[in-house]
Amino acid sequence: MKDYDAFPNSIHEKLGYYVYRLINPSNGETFYVGKGKGNRVFDHINATKESIKKIKDEDTDSLKIQQIKEIQNSGLKVIHVIHRHNMSEEVAKEVEAALIDAYPGLTNVVLGKGSNDYGPRNVKQIIDTYQLKEISCFDEKCLIIKVNKSLEEYDLYDATRYAWRVDVKKAKKVDYIISVMYGVVKNVYVADRWLKANKENFPGFPVSNFQNPRYGFIGHEAPDNIKNKYINKQIPKDFCKKGASNPVLYANV
Numbered sequence: 001m002k003d004y005d006a007f008p009n010s011i012h013e014k015l016g017y018y019v020y021r022l023i024n025p026s027n028g029e030t031f032y033v034g035k036g037k038g039n040r041v042f043d044h045i046n047a048t049k050e051s052i053k054k055i056k057d058e059d060t061d062s063l064k065i066q067q068i069k070e071i072q073n074s075g076l077k078v079i080h081v082i083h084r085h086n087m088s089e090e091v092a093k094e095v096e097a098a099l100i101d102a103y104p105g106l107t108n109v110v111l112g113k114g115s116n117d118y119g120p121r122n123v124k125q126i127i128d129t130y131q132l133k134e135i136s137c138f139d140e141k142c143l144i145i146k147v148n149k150s151l152e153e154y155d156l157y158d159a160t161r162y163a164w165r166v167d168v169k170k171a172k173k174v175d176y177i178i179s180v181m182y183g184v185v186k187n188v189y190v191a192d193r194w195l196k197a198n199k200e201n202f203p204g205f206p207v208s209n210f211q212n213p214r215y216g217f218i219g220h221e222a223p224d225n226i227k228n229k230y231i232n233k234q235i236p237k238d239f240c241k242k243g244a245s246n247p248v249l250y251a252n253v
Contacts, residue, residue, distance in 0.1 A: 003077060005046055006039045017092035018085035019099060024067065025076045030103045031067050033112075035089075035096040041080050044068060064107040132184060134234045138251035140175040140226075144239060146247040147181055156187055162205055162216035163197030164248050171215065173253055176222050178230060185230045191217035 007015065020041040022032040034040065045068065071078055084095050097112020101120045112119075121129070143166070150159035160179040177189045195201035197214040205216075221227065239249055 004080075005042050007042075012038050014086065015082075016086040017089050018087065019083045019092055019095045021081045021083055021099065021103075022064075022068075023079035023081060024071055025079050026071070026074065030106070032064050032107050033083075033096060033099045033103060034108075035092040041082065045078055063109075067107055132232055132234050135185070135230060135236055137236075141173060141253045142176050142178050142251040143171055143174040143253070144178045144180055144235060144249040144251060146249075147179055147186070148247075157189070158205075160187070160189060161191075161219065162202055163214040164216070165212050166194075166215050166248055168194050168215050170250065170253060171217075174250070176226060177217065177219070178235070178251075180235055183234050185233050185235065188222035188227050188230050189217075189219045190222050191219040193218045 015037060017035060017037050018041070019033070019035045021030045022034075022041075022044060023030050032044070034044075036043075039046075044064065047065070068078055083099060084092075087095065093112070097119075100106060100108055100112040145160050145164065147156065147159040150162075153159070154162070156179060160177060171191070171194055174191070177191055178185055179187045179189065194215050194217050197205070197216045199205075202216055239251070
């Protein structure tokens with residue numbers, strides 16, 4: 001197979017940004033991952049002594065240069081693999097980072113984009129990182145509404161406020177209404193008024209022939225200090241167990 005040290009100029013535009021690997025032919029191991037466009041993949045091989053001297057971190061980068069020289073001195077040639085091409089620069093950065101994480105022992109000096117924050121972790125580490133904190137207790141009188149199914153038809157506010165089988169006298173006693181999706185608090189509201197779920201009170205909402213009276217509320221978002229206290233936290237497991245099929249639950253009422 002013919003050896004190349006550059007791409008034909010006519011294909012540069014079609015290549016766009018790409019991610020590449022440099023492979024040692026003696027053992028098949030990838031020793032460097034990079035991104036670029038044009039002839040960037042060949043720059044490492046074509047680098048002159050003068051260009052090497054211009055490298056800011058010559059001592060650490062020399063690991064890559066040393067690897068290339070060892071391959072060349074043994075009479076072999078570095079294998080170039082274009083792993084993915086025709087990408088935007090931002091996407092290329094993400095692909096490069098993923099490959100750098102995937103190949104241990106590379107001569108790369110710099111880790112890929114987001115490697116420290118989003119790099120390889122085992123399942124337990126992922127869960128420990130992203131599992132949301134659970135609400136220890138509700139200090140206020142709260143009405144918890146699970147909006148899982150309602151969100152298929154409405155935005156979060158409308159899905160939370162319409163239309164529920166509630167004891168309206170009891171609902172009027174709550175301080176805040178907690179909107180929950182799959183166990184996680186998405187927002188907190190204050191009800192200014194509770195009204196029967198009908199066309200007069202809620203124009204534009206579909207009204208079915210409810211077998212039992214249903215109600216909705218007209219209100220607004222809770223103060224920031226209250227929202228910050230609850231949003232993006234899991235409701236206590238006890239509230240998931242008792243009345244699990246009931247979308248309406250009370251706390252401290």
